[in-house]
Amino acid sequence: MEKFTRNQRISAITKILIENPNKIINLNRFTEMFNAAKSTVSEDLIAIKEILLKLSLGKIETIPGAAGGVRYIGGVSEEESLRFAEELCMILKDRERIIPGNFLYVTDLMFNPDVISKAGKILASSFNNKGVNYVVTVETKGIPLAYEVAKMLGVQLVVVRRENKVTEGPTVSINYVSGSTNRIQNMTLSKRTINKGSNCIFIDDFMKAGGTALGIMNLLKEFESNLVGIGVLIDNIEMDRKLVDNYVSIIEFEGLDGEDNAILNVSKKIKM
Amino acid sequence: MEKFTRNQRISAITKILIENPNKIINLNRFTEMFNAAKSTVSEDLIAIKEILLKLSLGKIETIPGAAGGVRYIGGVSEEESLRFAEELCMILKDRERIIPGNFLYVTDLMFNPDVISKAGKILASSFNNKGVNYVVTVETKGIPLAYEVAKMLGVQLVVVRRENKVTEGPTVSINYVSGSTNRIQNMTLSKRTINKGSNCIFIDDFMKAGGTALGIMNLLKEFESNLVGIGVLIDNIEMDRKLVDNYVSIIEFEGLDGEDNAILNVSKKIKM
Numbered sequence: 001m002e003k004f005t006r007n008q009r010i011s012a013i014t015k016i017l018i019e020n021p022n023k024i025i026n027l028n029r030f031t032e033m034f035n036a037a038k039s040t041v042s043e044d045l046i047a048i049k050e051i052l053l054k055l056s057l058g059k060i061e062t063i064p065g066a067a068g069g070v071r072y073i074g075g076v077s078e079e080e081s082l083r084f085a086e087e088l089c090m091i092l093k094d095r096e097r098i099i100p101g102n103f104l105y106v107t108d109l110m111f112n113p114d115v116i117s118k119a120g121k122i123l124a125s126s127f128n129n130k131g132v133n134y135v136v137t138v139e140t141k142g143i144p145l146a147y148e149v150a151k152m153l154g155v156q157l158v159v160v161r162r163e164n165k166v167t168e169g170p171t172v173s174i175n176y177v178s179g180s181t182n183r184i185q186n187m188t189l190s191k192r193t194i195n196k197g198s199n200c201i202f203i204d205d206f207m208k209a210g211g212t213a214l215g216i217m218n219l220l221k222e223f224e225s226n227l228v229g230i231g232v233l234i235d236n237i238e239m240d241r242k243l244v245d246n247y248v249s250i251i252e253f254e255g256l257d258g259e260d261n262a263i264l265n266v267s268k269k270i271k272m
Numbered sequence: 273m274e275k276f277t278r279n280q281r282i283s284a285i286t287k288i289l290i291e292n293p294n295k296i297i298n299l300n301r302f303t304e305m306f307n308a309a310k311s312t313v314s315e316d317l318i319a320i321k322e323i324l325l326k327l328s329l330g331k332i333e334t335i336p337g338a339a340g341g342v343r344y345i346g347g348v349s350e351e352e353s354l355r356f357a358e359e360l361c362m363i364l365k366d367r368e369r370i371i372p373g374n375f376l377y378v379t380d381l382m383f384n385p386d387v388i389s390k391a392g393k394i395l396a397s398s399f400n401n402k403g404v405n406y407v408v409t410v411e412t413k414g415i416p417l418a419y420e421v422a423k424m425l426g427v428q429l430v431v432v433r434r435e436n437k438v439t440e441g442p443t444v445s446i447n448y449v450s451g452s453t454n455r456i457q458n459m460t461l462s463k464r465t466i467n468k469g470s471n472c473i474f475i476d477d478f479m480k481a482g483g484t485a486l487g488i489m490n491l492l493k494e495f496e497s498n499l500v501g502i503g504v505l506i507d508n509i510e511m512d513r514k515l516v517d518n519y520v521s522i523i524e525f526e527g528l529d530g531e532d533n534a535i536l537n538v539s540k541k542i543k544m
Contacts, residue, residue: 007319008326012324014282019290054280106439111431112428112429144419144429159413168371193379
């Protein structure tokens with residue numbers, strides 16, 4: 001059977017770990033793949049562990065026991081998070097982004113894989129040790145971000161819909177009041193999506209008053225499950241009274257200044 | 273300045289390449305990061321290139337010239353694609369998935385990062401050399417899949433909405449006829465999303481008659497852009513006359529048999 005060099009094994013193992021964040025991979029998978037002894041693979045893993053730590057590219061955890069193995073936990077250095085948030089502020093300050101009604105056009109960023117994969121890693125790093133079972137979002141703009149967070153945490157994504165669909169089977173619906181517009185809105189979710197007693201986090205693109213987050217909290221009660229965290233890309237801090245506290249965000253939007261420039265800053269709540 | 277071993281460099285370079293599919297990375301980034309000579313980094317890259325090829329884990333391309341560098345192109349072996357499609361068929365054959373009206377419940381899979389990251393890689397591999405500028409989808413269920421394809425191709429995702437939103441600025445709307453239900457539906461897209469003369473592919477969860485794909489083709493005409501490919505996870509082949517041809521799919525759904533079991537097979541159109 002074919003033999004592999006240490007360099008080759010290290011490259012392939014790195015790839016497999018990075019592509020399966022937060023999933024425990026048994027060492028047998030690697031020993032079989034490379035026809036190598038467990039001790040050899042263990043040494044490979046030590047080298048990978050060291051370099052990821054050294055460059056703040058995440059970490060490798062070892063889980064002992066028969067069901068054990070190793071898993072990659074995504075990470076972003078504080079320096080990189082700040083640089084990313086600063087760059088995002090610069091991009092968003094473009095006056096072309098201001099839409100009648102003083103909205104900020106962010107759709108392109110929410111659907112830009114470069115931006116969203118970094119933002120997802122930053123948000124996920126706040127929830128690594130919370131025993132999260134599901135990442136929940138409401139359609140539509142926050143879906144890629146919530147998907148990236150779910151992928152980094154190695155869990156299922158759940159997307160709450162605005163209306164009932166025939167392809168969902170039995171659903172649970174609730175009404176909630178949007179905190180910023182005071183309008184009654186609807187949320188609906190298929191009964192089969194969430195198991196009783198689960199820990200969920202809510203991820204979205206934008207937070208205004210927090211009405212949607214509060215709605216999600218109430219919807220999760222119908223599933224006998226808990227909301228254990230909230231993360232958003234942009235926190236609108238024009239509203240000084242929020243309906244929820246305890247959330248993380250990457251940047252803060254404070255409306256427009258006297259000259260119609262958007263006021264944007266790196267969030268004070270970038271980490272939990 | 274700190275020095276790194278070859279093993280360490282290889283692990284870090286692998287990670288950076290994998291996380292930036294289809295993006296050209298200049299060798300200077302690596303020489304600076306590791307305080308190493310260009311020749312050293314080139315040798316590292318040769319080792320990575322070899323092992324990815326050997327294990328069918330994708331490939332590394334070298335782009336010559338001043339703006340050149342290297343880029344990772346995702347790949348899945350034919351064997352792995354088939355195994356994935358077969359596993360998916362098994363999962364979907366579960367009778368609990370049949371919903372009144374003979375729909376198949378697929379929402380959990382469309383929002384499962386393990387499933388979607390593999391499916392995205394398989395679909396993206398059909399469009400690597402098509403000069404794709406945008407990946408387009410219609411909200412909601414296909415968004416994570418389209419996002420993964422966009423990420424693998426290193427391009428922007430565009431999500432067509434069902435209705436107008438105030439946060440989108442000026443939009444273009446069209447009506448189209450759903451091929452399977454014969455109902456008139458609406459699609460709307462912000463004018464700023466797509467540049468004139470772009471090449472787009474359409475990615476979705478399910479194809480029935482292909483009415484949505486035809487609608488997208490017409491919508492793109494309003495942006496003076498072209499639809500150069502279509503990819504779906506599940507092709508409903510109960511409809512023998514499709515409104516579009518030339519698409520790829522991963523599995524085929526042929527309705528229910530006499531005993532109400534879903535008929536599912538690996539698609540004959542899994543590659544272009």
